[in-house]
Amino acid sequence: MTAEPPDFTVPEPDGLAGVPLDSRERFNYVPTEGPDMDTFVYGTLTNPEQVAQVVDSYSYVGAAVLEGLHPVEGRYPTLAPGGSVGGRLLRTADVAALDAYEGVDRDLYVRVSVPWVGDASQHGDRVAVYVGDPTLLDVADDVHWPGDGSLEARVERYVDDNDVTVRPAD
Template sequence: MHVFVYGTLTDPDRAGTVLDEFEYRGPAELTGLRRIDGCYPTLVPGGRTSGRLLWTPECATLDRYEGVESGLYVRVSVPYTGGADAPSTVSVYVGDPERLDASEAWPSTDPFPETVRRYCSMSDVSVHRV
């Protein structure tokens, strides 16, 4: 699985405590979502975010680390433009700003996972190789 990382997992030492097998595939930029900080970094609509492209076969491990089952983060798939040998999509984890004590929130009263998925599918959200 290819994942755009923009927070704690950009640090190889931290990634190594979470994942047994991973490889960074270079710098990348996410458009359509911008980083904000709370207890942990997350994303809200608009802007750009710098990060790294990470590859790992450990999808379930990342989901547990990000708290997907409890709804802390939601994993979404977005288009990736990185060249002929690159994947067509990458995963991005988006945390619930309310639960992360961040200063901003997503503009919707719908459940957080649905809001994020709808926004990413209907807006120009994508990851590009830098």
């Protein structure tokens, strides 16, 4: 059985009321062109209309399942240790736009690399996953990332120590 992406209702971020959704004013970033990166998306970026407002060029390259982390609801969708979640693989070269959208520079989310268990010739051997800071996203559940250090370090350690992977959806 494949886990389906959750239906998240995302509230309007503070200070952005009245700014058109398709406006680049929402995100403070410099567009970049680099190699394409595959990112596992599980929340708002599973919606093509939302992605089109964030990056100029992208494609969905398949349905996927993230094993070892599960979704939690909060102000914005995020992940917590254990379980699994269905989503999509989003391919784009504009990593800076995704980072800006996810608030990486404001420490709202961290981007971590997770092993891909599938045909590496199509996706490489790792994909990116954004994980939000539960203390900043007002999550409903008690989320604990074990260990010391930054959220990024704790999530990366959890991914490595607990065989967290992304695989093609059945």
